[in-house]
Amino acid sequence: MALIEKELAHFKHAIAVPGMGVAMQEKLKETRVLVVGAGGLGSPVIQYLSASGVGVIGIADYGVITDEDMHRQPIYQMQDLRKHKAKMAASRLWASNPFTKHYPLLLQVKPENIKQLLEGMDLVIDCSQHHATHLVINDACVAHGKPFVIGEVHNWVSWWAGFNIAPASGDAAASYRCNLDMIDDHRNFDAGAIGVTHGATGMMIVNEVLKYIAGVPDGLANKFYSMNFLHNTYQVNTLFPDAGILADIRAKGVLTAEEYGIDIVPDIED
Structure with missing residues (x-):
């Protein structure tokens, strides 16, 4: 998808980075990403995806902006309090980059809608920081062949990982379910x-x-x-695929909300 003259000017410094160039900026423009959660972790993710020129960003979040969250969600402003995060995020992002299409999705990600949400998307980034939602996204992405990233932040420690993405070696791609023990070791739910x-x-x-x-x-x-x-310590670990777990996911597909332990919230009437 060719860049227009205004986009070439807007992204000229990114285009000038060795290894990037116009062709890579055009590839970013063609990419469609679904981001689940527009809170503390989702806010910087959607800001920098948009600023980088990713062409389409779906922002799925049914929550509203609260005063106590402002310190880690600087995409919002005080006048946005009690308004829906997804809608205000889309508005703020358009103001800084009108070339990206920002779609606010005021809904809860759940088994009933996850297939529809994945349609047309090239990648999913799960910033919900919610285990049950991670499982829904994991199962749907594995079943439908979509790559996805999950990240969490707990006090001073954070983690992020790529799932359902096969390495160049030809080895199988790992899933979130395949590595739950290692992931749990990096969680700290203190307030x-x-x-x-x-x-x-x-x-x-x-x-x-x-x-x-x-x-x-x-x-x-x-x-x-x-x-x-x-403590400024950074680690990289290897995720391992479990053939039995992957086969079970593909056989069962997306489960029910009750099986995931998800409390379904009413749909938002906007």
Whole structure:
């Protein structure tokens, strides 16, 4: 998809980066990404996806903006309080990059709608930080052959990983379900959330996603990244596919809300 003259000017510094160029900027423009969650982690993700020139961003979030969340969701403003995150995020993003199509999806991601949400999308980034939602997205993406990224932030520690993305070696792609034990080791559910750790993690996720779109080999494929911001320790671990688990996911497909343990919220009447 060719860039218009205004886009060439808008993205000229990104285009000038070695290895990027006009062709890569055009590839970003052709890419469609679904982001689940527009909160502390989702906010920087959608901001930098948009700023980078990703062509279509679906923003799925049924929540509203609250005062206590503002410290880690700087995409919003005080006048946005009690308004829907997805709608206000789309408005703010358009104001800084009108070349990207930002679609607010004021809904809960659940078994009944996940297939429809995946249609036409090239990649899913799950910023819900909600285990049951991770499982829904995992099962649907594996069943429908969609690559996806999940990230979480817990106090000073964060992690993010690429799933259903086969490495260049030809090995099978790992899923979220295949690596639950390792993922659980990186969780800390003590109270508290720091804005900067969410922002830094979101930008690291987008950096890897941009490399993936650009065709950089194995940046996300079967890789699990973690960062301890308090002690400045960064780790990269390998994700391992489990053939039995993958076969079970493909055989069963997406389960019911009750099986996932998801409390269904009423649809929003906008």
